[in-house]
Amino acid sequence: MDSSYQELRDKVETDGGLSVVTMRELRDIHGVSRIGSRVPGEISEKLASHGMGHIPTKLPRSQNSPARLYLLGTSIADAVSAVLDPTPQGDAILRGVGDSEARQDQLRQIREIVRA
Incomplete structure (x- = not known):
């Protein structure tokens, strides 16, 4: 598992610009114990600040849900x-x-x- 947003970005690059992760992984990287109502938006902002977009466009709160990450500008x-x-x-x-x-x-x- 990746421990930082930069390591996650590196993984997306290594995977050809598209990776699938769970919200649990994103929660852990974000450093919170649960995905409250504000956390998906905060994660989305952090991903964008590291040059990554995501699908779905509104990240889910369920820790088992997948999210597809891709590099912005590609x-x-x-x-x-x-x-x-x-x-x-x-x-x-x-x-x-x-x-x-x-x-x-x-x-x-x-x-x-x-x-x-």
Whole structure:
């Protein structure tokens, strides 16, 4: 298990820009014993300050729930944003993702992440 937000970021980088963690792991890294009503928002802010985004966009309070972390400023982040906040520019990104077979696989993975 990672013991700091920086170590968690390093793990996300090592995992190709996308990692799945439990809220329990995030709770422990955040240094609290339980996930109260404010904790998901605090965790979200800390993740962002370390250059990470997450799905679901509103982190759950259940310690057993998964969260998918990705690096901000990457093509994964662009695709997630394009799916969650549709815009004409996002549509262009998604069309670009669909232009190659490898990108088709990426798009399938993004759809799976958003549905989770």
